[in-house]
Amino acid sequence: MNIWERMQVIDRRWVYLMVALAVIIPFIIPMKFPISITPETQSLYDAVEALPDSSNVMLVFDYYPSTMAETEPMAVAAARHFFSKDCRVITLSNIPLGGPSMAENVTRLIAEEYGKVYGVDYVNLGYKYGYVSVLKGMGQSIESIFPTDNSGTPLSELPIMDSVVNYDDIAFIFEVADNATADYWIAIVNAGYGVPMGVGATAVMAPKFYAFVGAKQIVGLLGGMKGAAEYEILIDQKDAAFKGMDIQSLVHLLIIGLVVMGNVSFFFGRRKRSREKS
Numbered sequence: 524m525n526i527w528e529r530m531q532v533i534d535r536r537w538v539y540l541m542v543a544l545a546v547i548i549p550f551i552i553p554m555k556f557p558i559s560i561t562p563e564t565q566s567l568y569d570a571v572e573a574l575p576d577s578s579n580v581m582l583v584f585d586y587y588p589s590t591m592a593e594t595e596p597m598a599v600a601a602a603r604h605f606f607s608k609d610c611r612v613i614t615l616s617n618i619p620l621g622g623p624s625m626a627e628n629v630t631r632l633i634a635e636e637y638g639k640v641y642g643v644d645y646v647n648l649g650y651k652y653g654y655v656s657v658l659k660g661m662g663q664s665i666e667s668i669f670p671t672d673n674s675g676t677p678l679s680e681l682p683i684m685d686s687v688v689n690y691d692d693i694a695f696i697f698e699v700a701d702n703a704t705a706d707y708w709i710a711i712v713n714a715g716y717g718v719p720m721g722v723g724a725t726a727v728m729a730p731k732f733y734a735f736v737g738a739k740q741i742v743g744l745l746g747g748m749k750g751a752a753e754y755e756i757l758i759d760q761k762d763a764a765f766k767g768m769d770i771q772s773l774v775h776l777l778i779i780g781l782v783v784m785g786n787v788s789f790f791f792g793r794r795k796r797s798r799e800k801s
């Protein structure tokens with residue numbers, strides 16, 4: 524049996540082993556594959572960078588735990604960018620399953636890095652059912668929709684909310700989503716109240732949001748893990764998404780290599796069989 528025939532009957536366990544190694548190796552030896560910055564990511568970064576220091580901003584956690592690998596790095600990078608500019612960060616979620624707890628985990632972790640104080644520099648409003656009514660209601664009064672934070676503390680007792688009544692007091696909103704709630708934020712909050720917005724979406728969702736970027740309804744877009752990695756590069760905080768892109772790129776290269784090898788072995792094997800018959 525020659526090499527081409529051996530390649531066609533390779534034990535699948537060798538393939539599994541190669542994939543496993545492609546996942547493990549970047550954790551040990553950084554691959555540092557080049558990552559280009561897309562215009563949509565750059566414009567999002569520029570919009571946040573242009574915010575006056577100490578602005579009031581919203582960071583919305585509208586993603587489920589199943590997509591955390593793609594979406595959470597976006598939220599982490601955005602929180603770091605906001606806190607580095609001393610912005611006052613208001614978080615909330617339209618997702619009941621995990622949204623408020625993920626917002627709590629991310630903001631408290633990043634707040635510790637920057638020495639921020641809960642209730643003064645950031646607050647987690649939690650979740651409220653009926654996102655259409657919630658988004659419209661906050662246009663009149665945020666406190667009427669969220670009278671307390673996620674822990675039950677009245678907003679009137681939190682200094683961060685002293686200067687925040689409704690969207691008029693919000694300088695920027697960053698929506699991280701893996702579902703259609705991002706459409707409602709754009710349609711209701713941006714179109715209705717003119718609040719500048721950016722969106723972070725999963726890779727399969729990202730293409731439809733390019734139209735919103737073109738229409739200037741969102742200032743920028745992060746698409747999937749690559750978008751998160753780009754943002755990490757721009758804020759000079761390479762973290763989970765940047766490492767994840769090493770893994771993803773190496774696995775993709777391995778798959779391409781296996782497909783090429785499989786096709787080459789098939790055609791060479793077919794030529795050998797044709798010669799033997801003739």
